[in-house]
């Protein structure tokens with residue numbers, strides 16, 4: 001049998017992206033038995049390590065949430081095989097010039113202050129609208145928006161049953177301050193989606209931004 005030929009953790013384990021703990025564990029046990037170097041020989045070591053990495057991440061709710069987010073944004077890292085699900089990546093990112101390393105100072109600050117001055121809006125569910133001036137959109141640059149976000153509680157979210165947790169008070173989530181760094185490519189246009197360069201591990205919901213040009217209103 002050929003080793004799995006993909007970097008996508010779900011595809012590696014042969015499960016769908018919504019697989020629960022039970023399905024993951026079953027798939028892992030089966031594959032681990034098959035590919036363990038003690039049984040399959042030293043040639044199987046690399047495959048076994050890949051499978052093991054996949055299971056380690058997917059069986060940890062926090063690591064899995066972070067992985068799912070990256071997978072949605074950029075597709076499976078280094079994936080050479082067809083993706084098992086239609087993870088969409090931004091259509092014209094690749095051909096884009098990178099954002100210049102200049103700060104768009106009008107678009108830097110706390111979310112509440114940007115909302116107050118009209119540089120950001122909450123007018124579309126699931127997105128923060130960033131309102132750019134034409135010149136900012138043409139030139140591109142870096143924006144930075146800080147806000148409170150919800151993370152899976154690092155102390156208890158991995159437990160199967162709810163426990164008395166001093167960190168989150170049993171809510172299973174905690175609030176953290178998050179600074180979303182956004183690379184705004186030159187020539188960005190209304191409707192484009194920007195994702196932060198880095199997310200906090202274990203974020204319950206990804207933070208996404210939608211560009212709107214002020215001239216387009």
Ligand SMILES: [Zn+2]
Nearest residue numbers: 153156165168
């Ligand atoms: Zn907790």
